[in-house]
Amino acid sequence: MNEIKIAPSILAANPAKMGDELKKIEDAGADYVHIDIMDAHFVPNLAFSPAMVKAFKPLCKLPFDVHLMITDPKKYIPVFAEAGADIITVHQEVTEDLGEMADFIHQFGVKAGISVKPGTPVEVLEGYIDTFDLVLIMTVEPGFGGQSYIEAMNEKIAKARQMIEKTGKAIELEIDGGVTPANVATPVSYGANVAVAGSAVFNAADAAAVISEMRANAR
Ligand code: DX5
Ligand code: ZN
Helix, strand or coil: CCCCEEEEEHHHCCHHHHHHHHHHHHHCCCCCEEEEEEECCCCCCEECCHHHHHHHHHHCCCCEEEEEECCCHHHHHHHHHHHCCCEEEEEHHHCCCHHHHHHHHHCCCCEEEEEECCCCCHHHHCCCHHHCCEEEEECCCCCCCCCCCCCCHHHHHHHHHHHHHHHCCCCEEEEECCCCCCCCHHHHHCCCCEEEECHHHHCCCCHHHHHHHHHHHHC
């Protein structure tokens, strides 16, 4: 098993010190910056705008992993791509045509991700997984950081990995919500290879130590 990738979610960062926070995770050895976009419709919360993503871009060399928790992703994909997203993930629950969505995202020169909420079976992605670069399994209800990992998602992660293996492509399998050094090992053993972590990284005194611990526990 290769090393997992760690994607700290800046939803848990100090918004008044974003430059320092981005530098901190870059120095700590993170692989991606996970940026949650919320519209107060798809989820009952608001977070980050295209202008903010654009302002953060020059402050950090890590790829920007942009998670759109919004009801009309197509309308905002061009603007987030322009703002500096490297990966754009949309939700299955607000996507009518999955194949068309993947092509649409790719048009803007970014990688395409597809996400499912805890209540959505991963089987809805059957036949379309190979059009995406990343599958994101939500391991909490989307909308807020600091929630507890839903253990029942482990089975879905295993199923998603089986579906990915069948495509023969190097599609990433990301988990998001409640991931900590203490619980990362099981989902990784089931095939997750990218771990988003908000509170675990940003609420810690030593972000680098948490990231190393997550990697070590995932081995
Ligand atoms: C929740 C977001 C997550 C969140 C994770 O809707 O998609 O990315 O920031 O935060 P933690 O790691 O604190 O659960
Ligand atoms: Zn997220």
